[in-house]
Amino acid sequence: MTPTVSASGLSLHFGGTRALDEVSLRLSTGVTGLLGPNGAGKTTLLRVLATAVPADRGVFTVLGHDPGTSRGRQEVRRRLGYLPQAPGFHPDFTAFEFVDYVAILKELTDRTARHREVRRVLDEVGLTGVRGKRLRKLSGGMRQRTALAAALVGDPAFLVLDEPTVGLDPEQRMRFRELIAHAGEGRTVLLSTHQTEDVAMLCNRVVVMAAGTVHFDGTPAELTAQAGGRVWSSAERDPGAKAGWRTGLGTFRNVGDPPDGADLLEPTLEDGYLLTLDGIGGVGGLGRGGGFGAEAAA
Amino acid sequence: MTYDSTDGANGGPGGTGGGSRWHVPAEDLRAYARGELAAPMLWSADTHLTACAHCRGVLAEAADPVALDAGWERLDAELDAPRPGFLESLLLRLGVADHTVRLLAATPVLRRSWLVAVVAVLLLTVVAGRSGATTGSPTLFLALAPLLPLLGVALSYGPALDPTYEMAVVAPMPGFRLLMIRTVAVLGAVLGLNGLATLALPWYGAAALAWLLPALALSATGLALAARLGPVLAPSLVGGGWITLLLVARTGREAVTDPLAPFTAAGQGVSALVAVLAAGLLFLLRDRFDLNRARGAGGGSGGGGTA
Numbered sequence: 353m354t355p356t357v358s359a360s361g362l363s364l365h366f367g368g369t370r371a372l373d374e375v376s377l378r379l380s381t382g383v384t385g386l387l388g389p390n391g392a393g394k395t396t397l398l399r400v401l402a403t404a405v406p407a408d409r410g411v412f413t414v415l416g417h418d419p420g421t422s423r424g425r426q427e428v429r430r431r432l433g434y435l436p437q438a439p440g441f442h443p444d445f446t447a448f449e450f451v452d453y454v455a456i457l458k459e460l461t462d463r464t465a466r467h468r469e470v471r472r473v474l475d476e477v478g479l480t481g482v483r484g485k486r487l488r489k490l491s492g493g494m495r496q497r498t499a500l501a502a503a504l505v506g507d508p509a510f511l512v513l514d515e516p517t518v519g520l521d522p523e524q525r526m527r528f529r530e531l532i533a534h535a536g537e538g539r540t541v542l543l544s545t546h547q548t549e550d551v552a553m554l555c556n557r558v559v560v561m562a563a564g565t566v567h568f569d570g571t572p573a574e575l576t577a578q579a580g581g582r583v584w585s586s587a588e589r590d591p592g593a594k595a596g597w598r599t600g601l602g603t604f605r606n607v608g609d610p611p612d613g614a615d616l617l618e619p620t621l622e623d624g625y626l627l628t629l630d631g632i633g634g635v636g637g638l639g640r641g642g643g644f645g646a647e648a649a650a
Numbered sequence: 651m652t653y654d655s656t657d658g659a660n661g662g663p664g665g666t667g668g669g670s671r672w673h674v675p676a677e678d679l680r681a682y683a684r685g686e687l688a689a690p691m692l693w694s695a696d697t698h699l700t701a702c703a704h705c706r707g708v709l710a711e712a713a714d715p716v717a718l719d720a721g722w723e724r725l726d727a728e729l730d731a732p733r734p735g736f737l738e739s740l741l742l743r744l745g746v747a748d749h750t751v752r753l754l755a756a757t758p759v760l761r762r763s764w765l766v767a768v769v770a771v772l773l774l775t776v777v778a779g780r781s782g783a784t785t786g787s788p789t790l791f792l793a794l795a796p797l798l799p800l801l802g803v804a805l806s807y808g809p810a811l812d813p814t815y816e817m818a819v820v821a822p823m824p825g826f827r828l829l830m831i832r833t834v835a836v837l838g839a840v841l842g843l844n845g846l847a848t849l850a851l852p853w854y855g856a857a858a859l860a861w862l863l864p865a866l867a868l869s870a871t872g873l874a875l876a877a878r879l880g881p882v883l884a885p886s887l888v889g890g891g892w893i894t895l896l897l898v899a900r901t902g903r904e905a906v907t908d909p910l911a912p913f914t915a916a917g918q919g920v921s922a923l924v925a926v927l928a929a930g931l932l933f934l935l936r937d938r939f940d941l942n943r944a945r946g947a948g949g950g951s952g953g954g955g956t957a
Contacts, residue, residue, distance in 0.1 A: 402820050403820055403941075404816060404819055404820050404941065405941060406941060422937050422940065425940060426822055426824075429820055429821060429822040430822045432820060434816075434817065434820045436816040436817060439814075439816070439817065440812070440813025440814045440815065440816065440817070441813055441814070442813060442814065446732070448732070449732045452732060452752065453752060453753075453814070454814070454817060454821070456749045456752055456753055456823070457753075457817070457818050457821035457822075457823045457828070458821050458822055458823070459821075459822050459823055460749075461747070461748075461749045463731075463748050463749070466749075467731060484729075499817075502817065
């Protein structure tokens with residue numbers, strides 16, 4: 353099967369900062385989670401794949417087209433849905449007007465067909481009832497769903513979502529996960545997130561980035577397995593653990609290299625993620641005896 | 651339209667009719683279902699049906715289900731459709747396409763720049779009038795007027811100023827087209843206002859129009875350079891260059907009553923040439939507007955670095 357995205361050796365520098373360094377990636381249908389600490393290059397990778405910025409080096413195709421050419425870029429954009437990290441809104445727009453505006457940018461020029469499509473996507477994200485409300489009067493979660501609706505206009509084959517659940521309360525986050533899961537049926541979705549729960553609940557594949565490079569590419573189960581036999585419980589904090597903390601049960605959960613005879617625990621995706629980042633220069637990860645590195649936990 | 655509270659065919663007033671005492675006559679409902687009810691009765695029926703379950707029930711019995719669905723869709727579409735403002739309505743009447751009008755009128759950044767330009771021009775008119783009254787020259791007006799369209803264009807498009815820029819830049823509509831649509835709108839408004847201000851200075855004759863070619867030259871140059879330098883630095887440099895040029899010309903003129911070099915016939919010719927060359931350069935660089943200028947700014951307005 354032809355992959356939706358095929359990238360090889362993508363590199364991008366901003367001044368002296370190496371944002372992407374030889375990133376290679378293949379994406380196919382399904383939801384792929386992109387995990388990584390702040391500054392890992394997640395947003396930059398998403399923006400490159402969404403054709404917002406060009407890479408300095410490397411080759412890639414999206415939906416079989418080369419975004420390096422003007423024609424190829426246009427073809428990709430016709431089948432792309434993009435929810436940026438901080439989607440901007442015109443606060444005086446209603447939800448309908450905002451999505452309608454994006455639909456026009458997506459070349460839906462026939463008024464009747466365009467309005468039908470706007471109603472369809474607003475219904476898909478559950479905003480039919482507030483479609484006439486000004487965006488400034490909607491909650492953060494509703495505004496985020498409006499932006500998702502805008503990304504879904506035109507039924508894109510490739511959906512790029514940059515931290516869509518950030519800032520949402522647990523109920524809104526769960527609602528958003530349902531929407532993403534629904535949107536991922538039959539599409540390729542690339543989801544950048546800090547939330548390992550998002551990946552565990554939504555994704556059939558996960559990519560971990562740090563310092564501009566890919567450090568893990570596999571299934572969530574495989575990432576979780578990275579921590580297999582490396583999480584254990586103890587009555588006191590184990591000084592040999594790379595990180596440990598008291599749980600609600602009163603015992604300590606330790607992560608690292610367990611002593612012989614340790615009471616091993618079932619690892620989580622987050623354990624696997626943090627152990628994957630451990631030891632990567634300049635990232636943070638797990639500091640011995642110091643608990644989770646601030647950046648890795650962010 | 652007549653509503654009959656005692657119309658037996660409508661099942662009588664009140665009842666289960668959604669709380670409405672009045673109902674649309676059955677004949678009108680049948681015409682509505684056939685799509686043959688004319689305005690303004692059509693509008694009244696539309697409004698009434700949204701609130702009256704009883705009439706909706708009667709309509710459902712009278713209507714072909716396919717036609718009824720189409721009617722509801724049309725009603726939905728009309729209720730959802732953004733209401734055009736005065737300017738939008740005017741443009742639609744002038745034959746401008748609906749989607750182009752939406753792009754023009756539904757852009758707060760453009761509105762803001764519009765307001766800034768309006769206020770500035772009004773102030774300029776007052777200042778220029780006073781200046782002319784004491785020095786006998788419209789120099790201040792001629793110096794400032796070309797900067798207004800440059801400012802307006804700079805405020806209408808770009809990652810730092812347009813909240814939806816990141817979404818627009820990855821949309822299939824070419825960024826250059828969006829830029830041109832907004833530029834035409836801003837230039838139309840500001841040049842028009844400048845023209846009105848010129849009319850308020852009749853005693854200077856055609857000399858008071860000497861801002862026009864420099865205005866076009868500055869705007870075109872600002873846009874062309876924005877393709878490489880971005881929408882903030884480019885107009886800033888162009889505006890700074892214009893002011894510097896005027897100061898140099900002021901120093902070099904022989905008599906205080908002489909016009910500054912850019913406002914002489916030769917200067918106007920140079921402005922026209924610059925405008926044409928810059929427009930050509932802008933066209934050649936048009937593809938550059940399809941990519942985000944703020945590569946490292948996390949999308950411009952959002953600003954997130956390389957998260």
